[in-house]
Amino acid sequence: MKVVFTDLDGTLLENGQGPSDGAKASLAMLRNKKIPVVPVSSKTRAELEYWQRKLGLHGPFISENGAAIFIPKKYFSFKASGAVSAGRLLEIKLSKGVSKPRKFLAEMRKKGFETESLSEMGLQRAMELTGMGRALAAKAKKREFDECFLLHSGSAKELAKIARKKGLIFLMGGGFCHLCIGHDKGKAVKKLAYLYKKEFGQINSIAIGDSENDIAMLAAADDAYLVRKPDGGYASKKFKKAKAKGQKGWIEIIAGILAGPDDAIISCCLPQARQRSI
Known part of the structure; x- marks a missing residue:
């Protein structure tokens, strides 16, 4: 089972706008393949609940650079250790506060x-x-x-x-x-990936990001991809890389993932040789 952990600003989203038709089509294909998409963002819970609705996502999400994991109640068949009720969701706090x-x-x-x-x-x-x-x-x-x-x-x-x-x-x-203090995207991804494994058995965790604050998330995943930044560069020399910038790069990576074999995924990527997003 594949699980896609994705940054939002500069990756799945551009300039704070909703998903393009191409991104919507990619999300629909992932949904049809029953591949969960988990936003891992610096955004707050309130923002991410908004974007979950806009993107048609109904599963877990990770807020404020890995500070907390939010899981719909009854999403897993068990109650995750450390999870507490937070309205209609369960919350696992990994942060020591602000x-x-x-x-x-x-x-x-x-x-x-x-x-x-x-x-x-x-x-x-x-x-x-x-x-x-x-x-x-x-x-x-x-x-x-x-x-x-x-x-x-x-x-x-x-x-x-x-x-x-x-x-x-x-x-x-x-x-x-x-x-x-006490948290980063990588720790949160590892925790949530463990819960998916507990529920579904073996999984393939896939992470997609664009900036320096995504590095811990990328390092924690089985397969990790960077899209190009607006200036055409990449946030790291490590990881697989999309040819395109931002959202187009995200669509490119998803196309490779859905193609199936690992060589199809790698073929969509290059090896390494405004308004502010939060």
Whole structure:
């Protein structure tokens, strides 16, 4: 059984817009083949519930860079260890919360780093930066685990170094920086893949992403793919690579996956030789 773990912004989605006709067709083919598609995103639970509906997905999803796994009740025949009821869903928290990252950023501002957090900025400002409408921008501001921010001045490399010494994880997304503690996309993918294996037996986990904050997810999967970034480059020298950028690259990879044999999958990929996404 195949399970597709996919990033959203810059991968399945472009510029905060809904899926293209080609992406819809790919999702429909995956649905017909009974291949689950699991969004693994820096987006909040509220945002991901919106995109689940838009994409026609009804299974689990992973929010805020691996901070929490959300599973529809009765999706699996057993109750996953650590899962608690969260409305109509079960939630498995892997994060230690957002208070320490926020406190760290406040300290760094006093030391000359100029940052602007999504959760603290006004709604209009969030709309301008992300290109989202009012309702979706409000959902994006509801950060529970991962502090999403802009770094206007100061070295990102230096900030990441200081964060690591404090036990924090610094990530670069498509347009925003992220600070978190105790979680990443890779840990969440491994946890959810284990649950799929417990339910269905052997699985083939497939991960698709575009940016640096997807690397842990890609490393955790059996097969991992990168799409080209807007500038035409890739986030890493590792992993299999689509020829196309963004959503077109995602469609290309899915076509290869659905072709069946591994050589068909690899043939769709190359070996390695605006508005801000969150």
